[in-house]
Amino acid sequence: MKAEENTMQPDQMSATTSAASTTAQAVPAVSLIEDQERAELERTWSDEPGLWGWLRSVDHKSIGKRYIVTAFVFFVLGGLLALLMRLQLARPENTLLGPDLYNQIFTMHGTTMMFLFAIPVMEAMGIYLVPLMVGTRNIAFPRLAAFSYWIYLFGGITLYVFFFLNIGPDTGWFSYVPLAGPEFSPGKRVDIWSQLINFTEIAALAASIELIVTVFKLRAPGMSINRIPLFVWAMLVMSFMVVFAMPAVMTSSLFLTLDRLVGMHFFNPAEGGDPLLWQHLFWFFGHPEVYIIFIPALGFVSSIIQTFTRRPNFGYTALVLSMIAIGFIGFGLWVHHMFATGLPQLGESFFTAATMMIAIPSGVQIFCWIATLWSGRPQFKTPLLFVLGFFFIFVLGGLSGVMQASVPVNLQVHDTFFVVAHFHYVLIGGAVFPLFGAFYYWFPKMTGRMLGERLGRWNFALLFVGFNLTFFPMHQLGLQGMPRRVYTYLPGTGWGKLNLIATAGGVVMTLGIALFIVNVLWSRKRGRVAGDNPWGADTLEWGTSSPPPSYNFEHLPVVQGREALWARTDDAPVVTGLKTDCRDVLLTKTFDAEPDNTMTLPSPSIWPIGVAFSAAVAFIGSCFTPWAVVWGAIPAFISLVGWGWPKPKDEKCDLTPVDEWSEEERRKEASRAQ
């Protein structure tokens, strides 16, 4: 695993040496060479100016930021829908929303938060941060990343356009059949929902593939597998979970579409289909989904704790293994969403045990972090405050989750407000609080300016108090028998008071989010200038300027220890010899991250947005006619051909096949191999 300097330099120095030979002699040569090198890198990697360049961008940082902003907009929309629901439930027999609108709203809230906010924002953080954190110039498959963003955006816009046209889905984010089937949900509402699944799942799959390949092949030399930052590990585990979980929900939404569109009977009991098939397929995705959202948050927490305790995380190996364990066990729990369907006792017992088991790796993580805080020197900056809020809320939610693993308890609290409380504790506490911590933590890197610390504290306090005020009473509402997904309730039930408290909490939370938006808008222009590494953090993204240049690093770093920047010595080696006049990146070996090869990443292209657009048209069209799949395939095919059209042979950045190498190149390669 030793990083030896001489192996770090692929011998393709032609660009830099020729640049050196033409520089003037009067000024110090080194700085001039570097200036020129930077200018050339900037020319090579930056997007063209203007709208055209913006649409064609394949820079992981631009795509990541767009993704984050878009996901945050959907978060706000979903949150406003939640506020409407809380206002409706504030008192019994309220008439603010009728049943039809309420049912659309709670469906939209769940669908937005799960498919348009939680997964995308986590992947977006990965798209922005992973290439920086592993020390490379761009994400692997950058055009796929652009495609992923556009199709996600089109899907989200489609859903909301139809919602505002009163064609919003109204069968819940889980769309149980037969309620969502053709007989009980005529009209287009459910078709829109199941097409949205296709949009977002394709986006998520594309992003996951890029992240996996980036982590496996584009790590800086020296970042062997035991030195990968915990955040990158988290994104890797999440990406693998996406790859295995998404096909299940795409299958089920395809079956649903076929049932609805061409009269198949996958879920129709009258024709030999089975509504329980839907539940198995959906939850085989739906439960891992929870961990897909939660595991990146573990990465945020690890990064923030490490930086703000001024010491490496206690138990790196245990933390990595816990995340991987969660990734595996997460696929063995789906049936605990179905205990009430009357399963055989043995099956129930198995899933009870599996569900409880996942508390073990989660516990390991919590204990390791507390140990880190215990032996470190905690710095109470806003990011750490959000992580402390995470501890309080997530541990509570985790414990109520353990209770529900038990079949008898589950049968009582399933589908009540107790469950609503539980999963908001684990999802908001477990994912959204760390995410806000991450926003505060990485905002300086993304914009070059710090978010306001005082506003940050208020933001945290309002969110923390508002959250607990909203969701803690829901535990009790569930125990008192209040089921989920009801648009109103009778005064005699005695649920009014607690619901009113919850609504008040919802208003406080809204203020907290508003404060965050104010903070971002203010700090973006007027915040304190951050500098490269305002927190004194250890991961590689802090080793370049804020915001990073289009090429991320002038010289790709060589990693000397698990905490890359903390371990960096003054005479640290860097990677040299990558071409600066084309989009070259260094490929390294998957386990020990030794330099392996170089590769030229694709240039900006308009075709990803073209493929996304034609796929969007085909998806939306197929809500109305199956023939949309046929004629929609034509533009999609054309754009795919455009996307993959080979570049002219003589372009300087093309990789030359080995048998066409010149004699000199052969000699270089031979000497490098020795």
Add this chain to the structure above:
Amino acid sequence: MSARGRRPRHHALACPAFVFYALATAGCTGSQSILNPAGPNAGNVSRLWWLMFYVCAGVFLLVIAFLTAALVRTPRKTNKLAHAPDTEPDARRERRMRGVVTGAVVSTVIILFVFLVASFITSRSLYALADPNNLRIKVNGQQWWWQVEYENDVASQTFRTANEIHIPVGQTVTLRLTSSDVIHSFWVPNLAGKRDLIPGHETTLWLRADTPGTYRGQCAEYCGLQHAHMAFVVVAEPAEQFNAWMEAQRRPAVAPVSAEQQRGQQVFLASPCIMCHTIRGTDAGASVAPDLTHLASRQTIAAGMLPNTRGHLGGWISNPQELKPGNRMPPNPLSPEDLQALLSYLESLK
């Protein structure tokens, strides 16, 4: 910046307040509450729940206590972010912490194992209520009401009612659950956990009430527009009272006595009511809507939504869509005289 931010740690101290709040209010009473069990099924579950609650509350307090201790033990003076990172933590302390963390993980495993065993024991106790000699009741969920059928080996002894289930105190009953449209879930918190009603499947639930009383239940699986108003009541009464009720329910409807009631019956039979409803002993025999043979004996109308009074019944018949938008019953524009007659007739159906 750092001088201003000195007071961030107190939020963790708020946690005991939450737990006290939970302890103070969780033991509530109510006719639709998990924690006020009236029979062995719900009773065993609530015992398991309390075991888990106290253990989990203890674990939570412990974790938060450790977290708080970890945060306050560092002397504040060293708090400067520029502080050089401690890249080589003290090896002896690390070893000690490894021991503590391992201990915590082992305790977690032990606690989980206790929960697992307790849960299995409780599960078995629920299945132990199964007995072929139990009274059998078939419940069919429909958007958005409950059809209840008391089964009997003698066909003529079988009868149907809706949204109200009477059971004898101290006797276990077997509920056979199914649905004729979408998935619903049968849930009476005071008596038992839920069981889904799934089209094409039949599920079973056993329950027993040991305390007489009226317990409210509600559909717990989202089933469309009026999921919120798909409730019912379970009336647990002493055996002789229950048997009397059952005898009464088996009989066909009483014939109208007064002239107004007779007119009411004519209104009923001449209107679209008979397209959906049954009144045994008359020509009305459709079964897509609740059986009205003994409507006046029931406590509620519209699936537990409204008390069964003349005023509510009148409002409901005139325009059910206003009270429960989207339900399957159409508005019935009757003249005031016809409506009053119809109400008198329906009120006589004891």
